Amino acid sequence: MATPTEHNEEEIHLPEPSIWPLIVALGFGVVPVGLLLHVYGHGLGIGIMGGGALIGIIASVAWASSVIKEKASIDQKWGADSLSLGWKLFLISEAAIFGAFFAHYFYIWWRDVETWPPPGTPSIDLMLPAIGTLVLITSSVTCEFAHKALILNRREATKNWLLLTILLGLAFLTIQAYEWGYLIYSYDFTVATNVVGTSFYLITGFHGLHVVTGLLLLILVYSRLEMGAFDRKRHFSMNAASWYWHFVDVIWLFVFLTVYIGIQT
Amino acid sequence: MSIGTPHPQKPTPAGAGHPVYTPTESPPHHTTEYTGIMRWLTTVDHKLIGIMYLWLALFAAVAGGAMAGGIRAQLAFPDGIGGERLMTPEFFNQLTAMHASFMIFFTIIPAFAGFGNYLIPILIGARDMAFPKMNAFAFWLLIPGMAIMLASFGFGASQAGWTAYPPLAGSQYSPFAGMDMWIFGVHLAGASSILAAINFIVTMTTMRAPGMKWFRMPLFCWATLVTSWMVLVGTPVLAGAVTMLLTDRMFGTGFFNPAQGGDPLLYQHLFWFYSHPAVYIMILPGFGIVSHVLASFSNKRIFGYKGMVYATAFIAVVGFLVWGHHMFSAGMEPWLRVYFSFMSMLVAVPTGIKVFSWLATIWGGSIQFTTSMLFALGFLGLFTIGGISGVFLANVPFDIQVHDTYFVVAHLHYVLFGGSAFTLLAGTYFWFPKMTGKYLSERLGKVIFWLMFIGMNLTFMPMHWLGIAGMARRIYTYREEFTALNQFVSMGYLLMLVGGLLLVGNIIYTVAIARRTAGNDVWGVNQTQQTLDWETTSPPVPHNFDRIPRIA
Missing domain, CATH: 1.20.120.80 (Cytochrome c oxidase, subunit III, four-helix bundle)
Incomplete structure (x- = not known):
């Protein structure tokens, strides 16, 4: 098992707040709703499913790039x-x-x-x-x-x-x-x-x-x-x-x- | 000082004589700061996320408790009042399925995740969880999960119990969308649990403060660590099982359909491979909490710290090898029955180690009967009753006799309500002042405890007799001779209802109106306990500690 590594005591890095986790969760959370609507014969099903997935994917990309940016700036x-x-x-x-x-x-x-x-x-x-x-x-x-x-x-x-x-x-x-x-x-x-x-x-x-x-x-x-x-x-x-x-x-x-x-x- | 190995050592600040936490003039700022509702929606702070988990669990507990009220009302008057039925049998079935699903997936598991989130980084001397954003994501997944499950009431909610066995849960007997919505709710809750588990394991592996060796971690951390491993290995199997159920329902696959060569029994195996360990997932963190509470209010160190850690791990390992005891009456080779029966009884050994260590902890201590302590002591008694009826159930001949009767309902509520819920209440009263800086009313707390304790026993103790006499569970009616006992049981529910409402009211009142009076060492127990939660302010600053403590 890894041993605990030294934290830098002088600097306090708290991660930036972010709205993306919420958006990703809600976006992907809508996907099953769309799937159900589709399976039970509602015309909007596919659209809702695709829309939810799209929101989820876009928000994931935004989340990932914000993390990459943030990580690049600190040790x-x-x-x-x-x-x-x-x-x-x-x-x-x-x-x-x-x-x-x-x-x-x-x-x-x-x-x-x-x-x-x-x-x-x-x-x-x-x-x-x-x-x-x-x-x-x-x-x-x-x-x-x-x-x-x-x-x-x-x-x-x-x-x-x-x-x-x-x-x-x-x-x-x-x-x-x-x-x-x-x-x-x-x-x-x-x-x-x-x-x-x-x-x-x-x-x-x-x-x-x-x-x-x-x-x-x-x-x-x-x-x-x-x-x-x-x-x-x-x-x-x-x-x-x-x-x-x-x-x-x-x-x-x-x-x-x-x-x-x-x-x- | 007790005989046990002392657990966390005294943290010594880098500069001798200074407290670990010293309020700074200018705490670190983010480049973006949010206020109001946006602060909660965008937060990645483990403390705020932990609090949101706890609110969600409280909401689900109220919802699930209301469903229990519906169940008890129907069973008090199975033929209705004045010839008018209270509800349809179908709605009763939905209530039993959803009561269990809400209490398991959205109350107990998220509540422990909430305590874990709030306390683990503080107890190991870290500033946050390892993956703060994933932490937020894991929480937010619960929102669509719970929304879908709650909304399923509008689309023919599941009537197949929380176990959702096919063929009852298959498309032939549950043709409604509500069943699929239940499955998606479980998926989302499961994904949330897995992500949270990964986060806990990584946090405790890589982010312990210097000097915080594995065997200096407080027991709540150990309990959460072991639980997280169980979630990591078990929950995906549940996800796989309900996915198979879903494809059987939606796309005509034959996993559990005998006509296509599938086997419904297999669902039970896969389901209980997760869901028996889930029983321990729902109690081990509670074991951790009462270890803190009992030691603190006995003014002693926990007895047998290392034995407690090993016992927890042993329960987890054996917990994965006993799932078949839920299926004794479902058809199983005799030698397998013997195996599962033996292994199930074996669980009583490490559990016994824990119970006796707690007794040794309070033995000879100078006990303070705070509300938190009362709940922890109540837990000890009630959980032991549930554990003993569990040993009964591990016996194949007895189990077959009482299978699917109220004896099982009594047993599981002694371990899940008398066990898990009481530890949650003990933890709530114990750490509430740390989280908010405000004390919940102790006087009211004792009233709540006695309402809960007495109500709990009035409700669930008679169910043992009802079960042995043959009253079947999950059925909206029963033989006439059970009427008096059932009405008595429903009276017990009313006591718990009053206790629960008082608690919710007290929490809301305290959060909204009461003043902050708590210091760092909320209960004055740090002298003996020396855990890091009492070394920082109440509530802690966003970065928990100005300097990362060094544990000597």
């Missing part, structure tokens, strides 16, 4: 410790959500092991997902190269490796989307087909959502690099984005080994 030595610990804890809680979905899947598998997989499940060709796995693992490696390049202060190389990572991530998403479309249209295999379909789409879909988030983080890091942020020691956003990306990668390995290969056996 944030102890702040970096806190941030990295906080980010790791966040990833633990993310893993726990995946844990719930996997627990469901494993339980069903264990219960139905005699007749596995349940009727209606197509035999999924492993070639495409295997390529996707390879692409995602490669992107994890290139992401690490970007991180190392930044530590060596080679900013151009960092940007190039990051760009490659982002492209590989997009390639993965494309493969995933193609596969979904293929399964849905050729085999009529949907969330409602059977419980394996449910697990398959919810787990891969939830993972895909994390890939999208990871890509957004990488793009954020890339654009901050463009703007001249970070040096070889201070680049928490880079660390955070790369941990997140590795996390997404590890989860995918789990998905591939248990869901894809598991459905076949």
